[in-house]
Amino acid sequence: MNRVVGRGVRATAVAVVAAVVLVGCTGDSDDGFRPGSVDLADPYAPGSGNGGYDVDHYRLKVRYDPAEDRLTGQAVVTATATQNLSRFNLDLTGLQVDHVTVDGDVAEHRQDDGELIVTPGRRLKNLSRFTVEVGYGGIPQAIGDGVLGGSGFHHTDDGAIALGQPHSAATWFPVNDHPSDKATYDIEVTVPQGLAALSNGVPGERTTADGWTTWRWAERSPMASYLTTLVIGDYRLNVATHDGKPMVTAVPAAVPATGPQARTLSRTGEIADFLAGLFGPYPFESYGGVAVTDPRIGYALETQSRPVYGPGFFRSGQPNYTVVVHEVAHQWFGNSVALKRWSDIWLNEGLASYAEWLWTEHDGGRSAQQTFEQQYDWTNWSQPALDPGPDQMFSTAVYRRGPVVVHALRRTVGDEAFFQILRTWTSERRDRTATTEDFIALAERISGRQLGSFFDAWLSGTTAPPLP
Structure with missing residues (x-):
């Protein structure tokens, strides 16, 4: 989301x-x-x-x-x-x-x-x-x-x-x-x-x-x-x-055919291909997206194979590709590999938000490392990303601290192990549910390192951990 x-x-x-x-x-x-x-x-x-x-x-x-x-x-x-x-x-x-x-x-x-x-x-x-x-x-x-x-x-x-x-x-x-x-x-x-x-x-x-x-x-x-x-x-x-799979996108007939909604959704396939190169094969039999104009929909949601995008993402009149990156990344993280319990929502949102960082770098913007350093400084470390509480499940503790944790893991285990962790996660857990404990166990298995204290500090600690 x-x-x-x-x-x-x-x-x-x-x-x-x-x-x-x-x-x-x-x-x-x-x-x-x-x-x-x-x-x-x-x-x-x-x-x-x-x-x-x-x-x-x-x-x-x-x-x-x-x-x-x-x-x-x-x-x-x-x-x-x-x-x-x-x-x-x-x-x-x-x-x-x-x-x-x-x-x-x-x-x-x-x-x-x-x-x-x-x-x-x-x-x-x-x-x-x-x-x-x-x-x-x-x-x-x-x-x-x-x-x-x-x-x-x-x-x-x-x-x-x-x-x-x-x-x-x-x-x-x-x-x-x-x-x-x-x-x-x-x-x-x-x-x-x-x-x-x-x-x-x-x-x-x-x-x-x-x-x-x-x-x-x-x-x-x-x-x-x-x-x-x-x-x-x-x-x-x-x-x-x-x-080789159907791609169905839709925008309200009342909006211009060349408007930001249609232009944004037109890159869904390209974005999915970029993410597949990082996370493994796209996990479903169809692609797509739907843009809606109802102001009550103040969010975008990763509805399986066909995300729905609220009108707020297009208020500028310009395309918004990062929101597509986020929701398409969820097809791997949150949809194919789903949560067993809602307290682990950082697994969905942290990884989907991190995909935005990777796309921005790929698309000529700032690097993931630069975004990490900025978000590290902006993070409210008193709020945990893991089990943030029902009232905070869609808060910056999840959406901003979550991807910070993901990049810190990358810095800690190295690029080769990091991307192997993500690809193994999406292949071994495909069509199943998972928990944070499952993710930590996989990260330790792939990296050959004990990571319990790392995740304790970065996910739940109340002070900023040292930069890796």
């Missing part, structure tokens, strides 16, 4: 179905079957995520009518039980559930404070796969998280934008809403003819009938739920191929 700060960074009837292949069983309440947890106890995202199962795939079919601001949906969620499961929850905010089935059988369900609570007719054995079908709908809502402002589903003049970190997905489909549970997606969105419906992954067949157009997208690499997006409206699309 990148925030804009000052001048710059950063239907009627409802139907949803969620399917899961279940192996059921019987037994009474004391036979070892118990409900899954209703919260993963992540203090950075209280109430988000649920325990007792791991989602493999979401198949989403939604229909949205901007004139009525009404969404109807059918979700099929395929998962695997991670315990003997008598009941489980999905996160869903602001929408009403019409029906739920588990493995084709009607299941009891109720909703309570952003939770969809499902009791299947047959209990689910540990390690069994199951399918949940959920029918839902209503008027979707934005949510305020107190950090970025509005997240979730925003109704716009010509459509909608579903976007946000750490929350957003649960405002438009039932989900296990925590990055520790990544899954693949098929997303089908039906909107009035003439509007675009943009989402993640590879574009599929587009069909039109009776004044409605259905757009199809497939993300075959596991994706954290906050990295999903849905952008509906009057957009000008550029559909091309880059390195």
